[in-house]
Amino acid sequence: MSLTTSLGSGQALRASRLPPDGLYEGPRELRRLAPGQPDRPYTLFDVVPLGPVIGAEIRGADLTRPLAPAVREEIDRALLEWKVLFFRGQHPSPAQQRAFARNWGELETNPLLAAGDDPEVARFDRSSAPSFENVWHTDVTFRERPALGAVLHLREVPPYGGDTMWADMASAYDNLAPEVKERLEGARAVHDFVPGFARFTPEERLIPFQDRFPPVEHPVVRTHPVTGRRMLFVNTSFTTRIVGWDRDESDRMLRLLFQQAHVPEYQVRFTWRAGDVAFWDNRATQHYAVNDYAPHRRVAERVAVAGDRPH
Secondary structure, eight states: OOOOOBOTTSOBOOOOOOOTTOOOOSOOOOOOSOTTOOOOOOSSSEEEESSSSSOEEEESOOTTSOOOHHHHHHHHHHHHHHSEEEETTOOOOHHHHHHHHGGGSOEEOOTTSOBOSSTTSEEEEESSSOOSOOSOBOTTTTSSSOOSEEEEEEEEOOSSOOOEEEEEHHHHHHTSOHHHHHHHTTOEEEEOHHHHHHTTSOHHHHGGGTTTSOOEEEESEEEOTTTOOEEEOOOTTTEEEETTSOHHHHHHHHHHHHHGGGOGGGEEEEOOOTTOEEEEETTTEEEEEOOOOTTSOEEEEEEEEOOOOOO
8 A cells, every 4th residue: 555645845755555455544334233133122031231233131031941932032133143142250150152053053062072070061171171162262163063052150250350252243244355255255254173173183183083184165255144244254263275276375464364363343242250241143243251360260151052154
């Protein structure tokens, strides 16, 4: 980007250039709702926003009891509008956590993760052990049908640190340059579980899963099946290349797209207390578990809801 400006004094501003494909300052479009979607009030609980486009605390809903249909409907609307919901001090049992998640569909498990006392509940028991969640990612995009969403319960929290961050990938798409959007129209990318796990998992444990989870292709920009919003759907953990592009061109574009999750205006950051629950739309977000609490212990349990094929 070259810039030469004539000034009234007859002087000229020196030529300057920024490296291409960066993130630059300036106004960003922050739109929480899809075009034409009304901003209706909630009547069965309180919704406390934690940011302009993503993240809200739900007060007055009990996840440990069966949800009345009207409550389930309002939570679903809040999830679509805010992308990640937080419920303080719930302390659900694994069975209650599963029952809540089943309001949104069948559950799925990830055999690459450790299970808790309940085989349908993944457990993340972290202290001094390496953590592989501290990168921006969307869960299990290496599946043909990545998860619809996930319900995470923090059972034990460290004395400091251990926050989780989420980014709104609809805002990330909205703010791409028009020429980038045009270039991505119809583009598809390969997703593979191997690069996301190989740095922390012995080869002999991963090899048996190669046939079960072959590389899959998803659109680089997916359409949300309910809201219709367009969203970036590539992530650092699992996206390896854009189909049909030269490798250098693919790498350069993916680096640019991966950067978009790093924009604070698209993010929410949550500081946990023991017993808190988060429920996020995996189709519309990326998340990042901040690994800044060693040698203290952090124990979380997650239930995932099976999703659809991205389009």
